[in-house]
Amino acid sequence: MKKNKVITAAEAIALIGDGDVVTTTGFVQSCIPEALHAALEERFVETGAPKNLTLIMTAGAGDSKGLGTGRLHHKGLLSRVIAANFGRMPKVAQAATNNEIVGYNLPQGVISQLYRACAAGQPGLFSKVGLHTYVDPRHGGGRVNAVTQDEIVKVVEVDGEEWLFYKATKIDVAFIRGTSADPSGNISMEKEALTLDSLAQAMAARNNGGIVIAQVERIVDDGFLLPKDVRIPGILVDCVVVAEPEQHRMNYGVQFNPALAGQIRVPVTGIARMKLDARKIIARRAAFELPLNGVVNLGVGAPEGISSVANEEKVTPYITLTTEAGAVGGVLASGSSFGAATNADCIIDQNQMFDFYDGGGLDMTSLGMAECDEVGNVNTSCFGGKLNGCGGFINISQNARSVVFAGTFTVGGLDVAIENGSLKILQEGKSQKFLKRVEQNTFSGPYASERGQPVLYVTERCVFQLTKQGLELIEVAPGVDIERDILAHMAFKPIVNEPALMDARIFRDEPMDLLSDLLNLKLCERVSYDAERNILFLNLEGWQVRTKSDIDDLRKVLVEACEKAGKRVNSVVNHDGFRISDALYDDYAEMIEHLMEEHYATTTRYTTNGFLRLKMQEALKKRGLAPHVFERKEDAHAFVERASSVNAAFGEDTEEAAAA
Incomplete structure (x- = not known):
């Protein structure tokens, strides 16, 4: 029986x-x-x-x-x-x-x-x-x-x-x-x-x-x-x-929601926009890192806002959001329902999701940060004498193809305002987050750097990038003074070269047209051609290569511009504020090699970022290309003008003539 x-x-x-x-x-x-x-x-x-x-x-x-x-x-x-x-x-x-x-x-x-x-x-x-x-x-x-x-x-x-x-x-x-x-x-x-x-x-x-x-x-x-x-x-x-x-609620805040159970699908177009505050500024800047057609995980806190920004910017159909709890697709839930999703594509077991994460399935993650130190270590597990725990943070942060840590610059009473497109610090937070050394190491910056993992640290007032030498300040919000508003509230001095301004659109209370950026719809606007001097100018300032498809989009735009010119051109490329994953340098150099073989007479580029110059030169040398990467715009222009004159004198359209 x-x-x-x-x-x-x-x-x-x-x-x-x-x-x-x-x-x-x-x-x-x-x-x-x-x-x-x-x-x-x-x-x-x-x-x-x-x-x-x-x-x-x-x-x-x-x-x-x-x-x-x-x-x-x-x-x-x-x-x-x-x-x-x-x-x-x-x-x-x-x-x-x-x-x-x-x-x-x-x-x-x-x-x-x-x-x-x-x-x-x-x-x-x-x-x-x-x-x-x-x-x-x-x-x-x-x-x-x-x-x-x-x-x-x-x-x-x-x-x-x-x-x-x-x-x-x-x-x-x-x-x-x-x-x-x-x-x-x-x-x-x-x-x-x-x-x-x-x-x-x-x-x-x-x-x-x-x-x-x-x-x-x-x-x-x-x-x-x-x-x-x-x-x-x-x-x-x-x-x-x-x-x-009462003891079998879907979660403590919801008795039952059929949309979270996957029993019905509901319209999500009516989701309220976030107000323009520090949290939205952080989420907006982090959203610029979203990989089109990529798989993304978002942590609690400031990263949760990225889902709202993506929906507002109509980016959601082009990315797949996931949770470590097993939800794939849809709109990620927050609050008491965090971990679930409305209109999810499917729900898999948690251990299977971590198999996917650990194997490198995540294209990007954005996670919170309680503390960060000068070598890029992050602590979210034990701080201020409080044992919180790591959750899925270590699995996710170590194995995602790119990581964006997101959070306010200071904590405890921070109050900011946006006035005329600029950020104003009304009241500073009581506690610093950027310390000489974190209390506990939940994420190893040196280990990430050793593996070439791209890592950003996004706050409402600035953005840092992980380098082999430590944290580098790469972007500053309009209205923010580096000494007064950033360095004065850090326990260490980051690398400071020539940080760019954070995108002005982040600080306007209107849609950013982020989708056009992520789909590279405006790449053609970065190219201009001076027919009289036969020089093609490419402005890649602030542009980011996230995936190989970005390189393919750029190649297409440049080939079209060169074909329209009707002859081999001399090119000058502005790489200030340009960013590219370590894994894509060779693909980028391969594109330059193709352009040199088919369309360029000569090419040169410039950037104030010494690390980028070094990496670009290494990638070009590997393909037998002349590594013309200058620090100053003037030097790059002088080189191409000289090359253009030599080309004209020799009656040839090749870099060999320029070298002569």
Whole structure:
């Protein structure tokens, strides 16, 4: 006879023993098995059991005020916590800070993938995620306090490359959540915003001889659920608990929204525009980095505004926004619904999303920053004496093809105004973010630089770029004084050459026509031709090469201009404020080589950026091209004028004549 697995929450929680390892699901405020957490808290308060549990969880699961895993703060209930986020259970975080419990703060994606390792009976996980951060055992091994002694992260070498090995912890009890269950324990998730790691968690507990407790909204008859709708098979589930509606909310702020569950699609054209304040300035500047036809992840805080700006600028159809929780496409939700999406294309499991991220699937991410130092390290995990945790930050920031850290320049009372297209600092923040050294290293600037990863740090008043020498100030907002408003509020002096002004459109309360920039629709306006002197001028000031398609667009515009001239031309290119990913220098040099072979008599370029000059010269030399990259505009013009005269005298249209 089939067993009816439906029991009360108290009966299910009674199966947990002292010292058990318990894992639970949930992402920020969504998909939390609140009834199970409440029943566990109630049993412990009333009986003192079960005690000395180990809690394993990925993202924070609570409201930061005592719900979710925040219920498990009672002294003696937990003895060890392995989590990516402590911020949503502040009393548990305080216990860890006070050395009352053992604690590890590991990357969210690593914990998510460790569930699968546990399920497969593997000893752990090999990953590069966390190298050169506080998770690296050479820098702390993810331990959050002095009483945490055991090493669960090791550095290993495989074929000459460094990897981290994360030890798996066997799971005794898994709390999972779904929408419907039949008496046999088959679980569906039709009204859930996310699927998260429930399947992997259930399999990990089941294969370790543990128990799986599923919280659901309702019970349906055997055979009612279609096979493909079952996300957790009954063979993995021991107990099913039906929760009261208040303890089975979609998230703490929403009882149920069918658009977040993917049951309906709703129009999003009516989304309100953000007001023009510091947050929108940051989001607007960061939006200039969006890769067309690329896959993007946005973090909490200032980066969330990028989604709104993209929608306002009609860019959304040209990018795919994702969340580490598993949402792909649509409009990312914020507030209590963060992690979900309206009109999502699909929802995949969290561990699968991190597989995609870790493998380099993200074209760009924008993440917040609590602290930043002179070599580009960023801290978001532990600052001001508060243990927050890294969440998915390390997985995402280390593996995205480009990273934009976004946040205000100072914090604590900062007040700014935009007057006549200029930024005015009305009141400075009480605390600095740009420090000599971060309190904890959640992102390694030197490691990113070593790997050639493009990294920007965007604030409301300026933009920094990561270089091998450290942070370089590359853009300043109109109205901002570098000495008074920037350097005076930093604990170190960045590299300062000739920073450009941030785009003036950012500071006007009207659409920026960002789509034209991202689609390179106005590239032709950057080209002019002086027929009398046979000189083609190309102004790439402030332009950015994000992908190879940008180079293809530029090649097309230049070929058309040269063909219109009807003969080989001499070209001068302004590269001031120009930016290009390290991975694209050779493609860019290949374009120049093609133009030299087919259309140019000679070419020269100039930029005040010494690093760019060096990289450009290296790329040109590799292709056997003369590396004419000058620092001053006047030198570049003098060279091409001289080359043009020599060409005319020799009656030839080649650079060999110019060299003569």
